[in-house]
Amino acid sequence: MESKFWHAYVNYYTITVDVLLLIGIYFFLKLPKEKKANSLYWLPLVILGFSVIYEALGGYVNSNFEFKKAVNEFLGNTENPMYNIWLYNISNKQITTVLFLFLIKIWIEPSKKKYINWMISIFLITAVVFQLTGVEPLYLDQPFIAALAANIVLVSCGLYFIGMITNDHYLDSHPLRLISFWQTTILLFTYSLIYINSVARIYIFGISRELAINMANIDRVLGISVRAMLLLIIISPFLNKVFDREPFYVPSRKSDLIS
């Protein structure tokens, strides 16, 4: 069972994400107390930790067929008990997207934060309704929910860029020295390319299975890039010469997610 788990779990992607998390935890613990309490630093760590947890769970599910079968049956999927896409749908496509939206929300100007709140609500309601009504079951591929997630993230990144060229705080700064600029850019690329890649992969899977598996590596490389950037956010206070302070950084803020 254990060797089965390791066989299912270990690959360059999961190992890299694990290493990123360990480095992230080390630097997070070295942060001053005031920064540890700031969602700008703990949220990236939460996303990294969450990625490791769902990848480990994915490995476990693939190594324990009975468990996977039971979950599939619970979700109403008796035809394909081998599928574990439900885990990918709920963790990567839905929860991670919401966490990234919260991250973008920290960086955008206060007057635009309400749009992110609205988009998160719309996304969650749509995802729950689509899954409960069976329009896009949790155990199958969810192109509409994925498209909605990608579009919402792209619009949020757009809001960040609009703020960057209109808000006085951002106009005073140098964007190439802002960690938020690089993270938003990487998210913009990831969500647009992963989307087209995942849509095309379903089609290519029918033509050439090998090519489709190779295309999945694009997802992994982009996933690693995004998570490496999350690590950079945690490390950024130690890289004063490389990154400037964020224009909307509020040191005493207890929770950016509530506002």
Add this chain to the structure above:
Amino acid sequence: MNPTEDQIYVIIFATLFLGGIMSTFVISMVFIHRQRQVQNRQKMDQIKSEHEKTLLNIENEIQQETLTYIGRELHDNIGQLLSLAKLNFGSLKENKREEGKEILSQAIQEVRGLSKQLNLDWVETLSINEFIAQQLERIQNTGFCEASLEADLELLDLPKDHKLVLIRVIQESLNNAIKHASPDKIHVSIYENGSSKHILIKDDGKGFDTSQDSQGSGMFNLRKRMETIGGQFELNSVIGKGTEITLTLPN
């Protein structure tokens, strides 16, 4: 090339195209940011230079006002004291000479007081409350009208530029009341409303129609000056019922 390969190339091309669009978007945003940053800096420099110009004008006006006041004081007060001292020193009586010495000391003190006002250092040492009290005392002493001050708080630790603007605006508001309103009473109150601090200058004079152009430019200048330090200027006046000016201090 078979149709399958064709379709794969289309997908690769679409991916590259989308990547290209995203790259163009991000690069354009950085360029637009740079352009706006330059424009913003130019705008800030312009505002800064206008602010400095306004402050310079205000300093000149305060000095002008001070010189007029000193001229009047030299003529009406110190000149009179010195003439009286001269008369006393010319007397043969000892007590008159002693009185002359006292008058001379008083004149010296008055001259010292006036000399302090020749530069703007007094702005640093005097608080706004003290300045208003001083101005109202002068008005009261002339017997022109009754003048009173009510302060709920002391306006301390104001930056010099804020103080200069406030002094000039208060001075001009009081001058306007005296020149144009012929009031029986001028009342100034300093109070706090929530987090903002206000100065209310109220007279029971003639009042005027605020929509008339003749009053417009002077009031416009005062309003603009308050805005240069981030404050507000509000004017309310009714013919026959007096005028109220509310100055809201910058937070």
